Amino acid sequence: MTDICRRYSVGKNSFFALDNVSLTVNKGEFVCVTGSSGSGKSTLMNILGLLDTPDSGSYFFEELNVSELSDRELCRIRNRKIGFVFQSFNLIPGLDALENVCLPLEYRGISLKERIALGKAALDAVELSHRIHHKPSELSGGQQQRVAVARAIASAPELILADEPCGNLDSRSSGEIMKLLSNLNKSGKTVLLITHDKEDAAYADTIYRITDGVISKSEN
């Protein structure tokens, strides 16, 4: 992405949450974005994840110019190529682990039988085979986040966007999530991690820092 700006209006005023941000994430890379609260990290992730559009600047996802894509095409790319993990897990309380993991697969017209097979495989990959019929409320925070990782990887996306995935976790569970992300990267996935934890950032190949919407490469 090049010269991305995202402006928010608050009352009569507006300010740049992202100010001329240029960033390239290569296939297979593990990139980390750090920065204090309110610096623009989630705004950046939402644009990278095609959940939001910039006010100016250009963003190419693979070879596609995102500004030329319809909502339908954006949705399709998001669903097939990007897996999201959020700080607050974002699991649906009424569904069990397997149902949560399978839900995004439903939008892709995959048969029930195959959805269940993919969902079970993803939960197996995060070592939760023994908890597939537990509801989120019956799981620890670390386990809930592992379900969210399983949901993100079930559809075999190429890019994983994780916005402070360890923000609500104790250090042991954080370590498990970081190991998962790191292994996913080693298996070929592109990973973009947002964190303000230095130890977690150390897993990345490249570290960027955002300060008041301005990005810079960080020396580690």
Ligand SMILES: Nc1ncnc2c1ncn2[C@@H]1O[C@H](COP(=O)(O)OP(=O)(O)O)[C@@H](O)[C@H]1O
């Ligand atoms: N929808 C919005 N409307 C107005 N201001 C927003 C909106 N979303 C975020 N902001 C503001 O933009 C800045 C960057 O927010 P965000 O990207 O969420 O920061 P971070 O994830 O680094 O904590 C903050 O000052 C925040 O208050």
Ligand SMILES: [Mg+2]
């Ligand atoms: Mg944020």
